[in-house]
Amino acid sequence: MNFEAMSDNLRGLLTATRVYKIPRFQREFSWDTSNYNEFLEDMLTQIKFNEENGTFSNQKYFLGNMLFLGNKEDSKVEVIDGQQRLTTATILLAAIRNSLYEYEQENPTKEEGKSAKEYANTIQTEYLIKRIDGEPQRKLKTATSYPYFTQTIQDYNTKNDKVEPSTEEEELLFSTFENFLANLKKDALLTKLNKIHNVKIKDQFYVFALKALRDQILTSEIIDVFVNEKDQANKIFENINSKGKPLSQVDLIKNTIFGRIGLTEAGVDEIEDTWSLLKKELANLDTTFNEFFLHYWKAVYPLDKANGKNLYKKFNAKFARKKDSELIQFVEELEKGLKIYKKIISPDRNEFTRMEHKEELECLLSINKFKAVQIRPSLLAFYLKNEKKTFKLRQSEKSEFLRFICDFHFSAFGTSLNLRSNKTTNPYNNFVKKLSKANNKMDVRKACSDMRKDLIKLIPKEELISAFKNLEFSKKTARTGIDAFPASYAIKRLSDIKNKRKYNDMDYSIEHIIDESDGDVNNIGNLLVLEQMLNKEIDEQKKKKKRTLNFSEKKKIYSKSKYDCVRVFCTETSSFEKTDIEKRATILAEEFWGILDSATK
Numbered sequence: 001m002n003f004e005a006m007s008d009n010l011r012g013l014l015t016a017t018r019v020y021k022i023p024r025f026q027r028e029f030s031w032d033t034s035n036y037n038e039f040l041e042d043m044l045t046q047i048k049f050n051e052e053n054g055t056f057s058n059q060k061y062f063l064g065n066m067l068f069l070g071n072k073e074d075s076k077v078e079v080i081d082g083q084q085r086l087t088t089a090t091i092l093l094a095a096i097r098n099s100l101y102e103y104e105q106e107n108p109t110k111e112e113g114k115s116a117k118e119y120a121n122t123i124q125t126e127y128l129i130k131r132i133d134g135e136p137q138r139k140l141k142t143a144t145s146y147p148y149f150t151q152t153i154q155d156y157n158t159k160n161d162k163v164e165p166s167t168e169e170e171e172l173l174f175s176t177f178e179n180f181l182a183n184l185k186k187d188a189l190l191t192k193l194n195k196i197h198n199v200k201i202k203d204q205f206y207v208f209a210l211k212a213l214r215d216q217i218l219t220s221e222i223i224d225v226f227v228n229e230k231d232q233a234n235k236i237f238e239n240i241n242s243k244g245k246p247l248s249q250v251d252l253i254k255n256t257i258f259g260r261i262g263l264t265e266a267g268v269d270e271i272e273d274t275w276s277l278l279k280k281e282l283a284n285l286d287t288t289f290n291e292f293f294l295h296y297w298k299a300v301y302p303l304d305k306a307n308g309k310n311l312y313k314k315f316n317a318k319f320a321r322k323k324d325s326e327l328i329q330f331v332e333e334l335e336k337g338l339k340i341y342k343k344i345i346s347p348d349r350n351e352f353t354r355m356e357h358k359e360e361l362e363c364l365l366s367i368n369k370f371k372a373v374q375i376r377p378s379l380l381a382f383y384l385k386n387e388k389k390t391f392k393l394r395q396s397e398k399s400e401f402l403r404f405i406c407d408f409h410f411s412a413f414g415t416s417l418n419l420r421s422n423k424t425t426n427p428y429n430n431f432v433k434k435l436s437k438a439n440n441k442m443d444v445r446k447a448c449s450d451m452r453k454d455l456i457k458l459i460p461k462e463e464l465i466s467a468f469k470n471l472e473f474s475k476k477t478a479r480t481g482i483d484a485f486p487a488s489y490a491i492k493r494l495s496d497i498k499n500k501r502k503y504n505d506m507d508y509s510i511e512h513i514i515d516e517s518d519g520d521v522n523n524i525g526n527l528l529v530l531e532q533m534l535n536k537e538i539d540e541q542k543k544k545k546k547r548t549l550n551f552s553e554k555k556k557i558y559s560k561s562k563y564d565c566v567r568v569f570c571t572e573t574s575s576f577e578k579t580d581i582e583k584r585a586t587i588l589a590e591e592f593w594g595i596l597d598s599a600t601k
Contacts, residue, residue: 004072005225010063010089011218014127014139020068020086021141023078024272025258027251028144028169029087029176036176039088040183043216044192047209049199056205056212063220072226076141080227088176089217090128090140094153095180096214097123101156103207112207119211120156127218128154145169153177168283184210230259249311250290256316257331260324274331278338285346286368296337298377299384302432340383344376356395359503363402369485370409374421374428378451379405381432391444399502401448404599407493408455411596414486415467419458427454452600461593468589469582471524473510487524494591495529498565505563509535513576515548521578525585528569534560551576 013020031039046059066082079086100120107113129150130137142149148170151160165171182188186206193201193209201209254275261271279289290308297306297314304314319327343351345368352361367375385391386398393401412419431454434447473487492504499505511530514521534557541549541557558570 004227005223006072007221008224009219009221011127013066013222013224014218015130016072017130017132017137018072018074019076019137019141020139021076021078022083022087022143023069023080023258024143024269025255026079026083027248027254028167029084029142029172030169031084031088031172031176033175033179035084036088036091036179039085040092040180041196043092043213043220045196046216047193047197047212049193049197049201049205049209051199054202054205056208058212058216058219061216061220063222065223065225067225067227069227069230071228072224077226082222086140087142087173089220091153091173091176092180092217093123093127093214094156095177095184096120096210097128097156098181099184100207100210103210112204116207116210119207119214123214124156145173149173168279184213189213248290249308249315250293252312253293253315256319257327260327261331271328271331274335278335281338281342285342287341287345291373292338292341293334295377295380296334296341298429299381299432300333300337300436302381302429302436337380337384340387341376341380344379344383356399359399360395360402362503363399363406366406366489367402367409369489370406370414372405372409372413374424375405375409378428378431381435382448385435385438385444391438391441393441393444397445397448400599404452404455404596406489407592407596407599408459410486410489410493411459411464411468411592414489415464416470417459417463417467423458424455427451427458430454449600456596456600459596461597464596465586465589465593468524468592469585471585472522473524473527474516474522478510487527490588490592491524491527492529493595494588495563495565497591497595498568499563507531507533511535511538513551513554514578514581515542517548518578521581523581523585524588525581525583528558529563529565530558531561531563534558 042061046061048057048059049055050057063085064082066086067080068077068082069080070077097120100116100123104113104117104120107116125131128139130139138150138154140154145167148163148165151158151163153173165174183192186203189209190201190203190206193199258271258275263269278292282289282292294306294308294311297304297311301314301318304318306314319330344364347361347364349361352358367379382401386393411417412424413421428451431447431451434450435444438444438447468490471487471490473484473491477484478488488510491510492508495508496502496504508529509532511528511534512521513526513528516522537557538549538554541553555570555573558566561567561570
């Protein structure tokens with residue numbers, strides 16, 4: 001393996017006549033508040049102040065290894081490892097530059113003001129944008145954040161204050177820069193230094209404190225590693241012990257894909273466009289790109305036993321020896337998988353306008369309200385299988401399967417039963433494995449049936465009934481969304497069965513049989529589904545009579561209902577007291593268990 005390593009510091013790195021390019025396959029700038037605050041804290045900790053003569057000095061600080069693709073004599077090299085540190089150092093230097101220029105503008109006649117301008121000029125022309133033969137040379141050249149990074153941070157004289165961040169990376173760059181600027185204000189910086197070193201630095205030394213911080217960054221020691229061949233660079237990168245925020249498994253996979261797949265002959269970066277689209281599609285959803293990628297892998301390659309720590313290894317084992325065309329096809333399939341994944345975790349109502357799809361929509365919405373993240377790979381595998389005509393189940397079968405998933409997740413995680421989520425791991429994994437081996441619709445149906453049987457074994461009947469009886473619902477919690485959904489789901493689910501409906505009537509409202517204002521009556525045994533119009537009529541009668549209605553008065557209004565569940569309740573119930581609430585809760589609990597149990601028969 002041929003490479004060249006040399007001891008250096010950031011000043012040497014930035015004054016060399018070469019550009020450091022962040023290649024397209026690298027992850028975007030991703031350091032958060034804790035990362036860049038730690039970087040600043042490390043720099044300030046190394047600065048020493050001599051109170052006797054009012055001078056600053058810098059200490060040795062090792063910033064880690066930095067790996068570059070190219071020769072050290074090249075005018076341009078690619079940053080393989082060190083992107084986050086180089087970017088953060090550049091932002092901090094730019095913030096110091098701005099702070100110095102600001103001081104000079106406020107104190108143009110002071111000697112410190114003149115010095116501030118010279119120090120700022122040096123940062124701008126030597127370490128950020130250097131002129132080589134009259135041409136501007138950005139020392140750090142980014143792709144994903146260009147031109148934003150240059151227009152707002154790297155350059156000072158031509159900065160564009162109207163430019164706004166438009167991506168997650170640009171938002172991070174902006175917040176990092178703003179954070180540094182706030183921390184470099186006179187009072188903030190001197191207070192921080194005084195606290196760290198237990199000294200008292202007077203305001204007159206502010207400019208020299210900024211210069212000392214600049215010099216501490218520039219004198220930070222590094223080991224430069226230059227490698228000519230990309231494969232060698234990747235091998236070193238995988239084993240190098242560097243500082244900073246480690247790359248995720250998906251970042252490493254992205255590096256591999258982008259390293260192998262270049263631009264098209266027409267110069268179009270199709271892989272980058274697709275990857276960026278994938279991340280953009282997930283930006284506003286209750287998930288992350290890393291989570292989606294792992295769930296997709298588990299859905300498509302269930303035998304791999306992939307997890308958050310071995311995903312990159314599994315990817316390499318699968319694609320290291322395959323053709324680039326197969327790698328491109330994988331990314332295309334990943335894009336198709338994302339469309340289905342979005343449907344699962346954030347269903348668009350416009351895609352479910354047909355009557356036979358209403359129950360499917362209601363199920364998907366309910367599954368997500370139960371925070372059922374662990375089921376996502378299984379659902380993705382199920383939907384991917386149903387995309388193929390040979391395995392496509394009838395809509396009624398699909399809805400029936402999803403409904404059981406809802407009922408199970410309500411029972412396991414929506415009640416006080418609080419089943420440990422790892423108990424579902426084997427049933428879900430086995431389901432996906434069986435789907436992957438399915439040769440026809442019968443195999444798919446068998447996989448669904450087996451999973452239902454495996455899951456129902458995890459729910460003890462008596463414990464579920466006991467937990468069910470503790471469910472509560474109040475209008476206040478319904479408005480805030482706190483703990484209201486499980487009871488709402490249960491009572492509406494039972495009502496659907498009695499009303500012979502596949503999904504909730506949009507007119508459903510939840511009625512407290514004994515008025516909620518009577519206190520301690522929010523238990524599910526006191527709940528009834530009623531039309532909104534009738535619910536409103538009860539409220540109007542309460543206002544008119546200036547009191548709550550008794551059961552007899554409410555029953556007259558209930559009798560107008562078109563819902564079978566309400567009619568049966570009226571027929572079977574002549575009176576209803578608080579002592580009846582627990583009895584009815586037990587009956588409802590038994591009924592729900594019957595629904596759950598019958599799904600496995």
